[in-house]
Every structure is written in C-alpha cells, then in structure tokens.
Amino acid sequence: MVKTYEQGDTSVRKVASRFGVAKSFVQKLLSMKKTQGHLKPRQQTGVMKGELDQCETQLAAMVEQYPDATLLEYCEYWGTTYNHWVSTSTMCRALQKQKLTLKKRKVACGETALQAGFPP
Template identity: 60%
Template sequence: MQPYSTSFREKVVQAYQVGNTSVRKVAARFDVSKAFVQKMLKQQEVAGHLTPGKPGGGMKGKLAGREVQLAEMVEQHPDATLVEYCEYWGETHQQWVSASTMCRALQKAELTRKKRLYAARKPRLNESKSYAASTGSK
C-alpha cells in the first residue's frame, strides 16, 4: 500500500489546527483512522514536516548470508536431522539456533531433502478381509 501524499497529510493537519474540532471528527471527515491523525499531528510537532518515511524492511534470519556454510554442512552430514544440524552449527560456529530457524534457512537455500525410511513397512490388512480370513467366511 502506498503512503498518503504529503498534500493530503497537510490537509488533515490543517483541518485539525484551523477548526475547533476533535481528532475523531477529522479522522471521520477524511476517512482515515484516529491513530493516523494523531501520528500526523505528532510528526508535524516533532519533525516539522509531514513527508512519509521510508517503508520498513523485513527482518533477516540469523543464518542469512551463510548459505555456503550450510551447503557444506549438509554435504558433510547428509543424513543428519534438524536437531543434529543445530548442534553441529552451534559447536562449529558458536551460534545456537532452533530447529525451526535451521529449517527455514535450509529451505531458503533449497537444501532440503526428504529422508528415506529404510525399514520395510508391513502392509496393513483391511479389517473386513482379516476378519473374513480368520472366520473362514467370504
């Protein structure tokens, strides 16, 4: 969403300063929130201008920029679990992270792989078939 223009912000502040009105009435008149009007009044008072600020950015993860080290770790220990990766990372890099942090970092670096279960699975019988086999009926 784009920030409101400077001219619109000036109109909102001017409407409050000129008339004997409340913040709520100004907000209703311009179809904005009460908090926006209060924020503009405070910005005008403190900063002396109403230009919109720079939009905020997202937070970077603890392991951002460490893709090469993560790839080396996964290459050295391809069958390790997330918890084992966390322990290894903490011991080698002195930076302890949670399993979810490690999982997100591995996903961003596209280093995920599905682990195979090597144990043979026993086929499950349908209850009606097993009952029929045990009673001798069809």
C-alpha cells in the same frame, strides 16, 4: 481529520473528539502536513537478515556431509561446531533459502511403521 480542521470553524480539540482520537495525534498530523506537504506513509527501510545468511558454504557442506540428519541434529551440529546455537525453525528457514532439502529416511520410516503395527 486534516481536511475537517482546514475547513475552519473548529479547534484541534473538537476535531479530536469528533474522530475519537487524542488531541496530540491531530496536532501530529497537522504538523506533518505542514512540514512534508502530504500525509503519505514513509517508505519502509532496511531488510531483516537471517542469522545464517552469511554461512551459505558451511550449510551446504554440512548438508552434503550429513544428508540423513534431522533439523534438530543439524542444529546440534551447528552449535557444537561453530558455537552458535540456533533453533530448528531458524535452521529450516536457512536451508529453504538455499533450496537445500532434507533427505527422507525410508528405512527409519519403514521400521517405525512396522513397530506401530502398520502393514508394509
């Protein structure tokens, strides 16, 4: 769009209608080209931090103390202990970042399978 306008013989309004954009968008691009000298996108800044990123030691202690707990139980424990309620997905991401895995309940799975009628 900028090249088309810079070739001359046309107005901002005609360039906008030719490319199907608003006149203000073409003006914005032209002013960016004039002030910055290019139209490259700006570099993204900042990093999204998780809610539990600062709680590494507490999370590790919780998992060590209760290795058989489910994500929901971890969330309830965290909310009652630290008065900071989080969702199961938040808890899961925090545990995955620290490479803390949940221990599988073999007994509970076997009992559930027997109750459902599955052979052992």
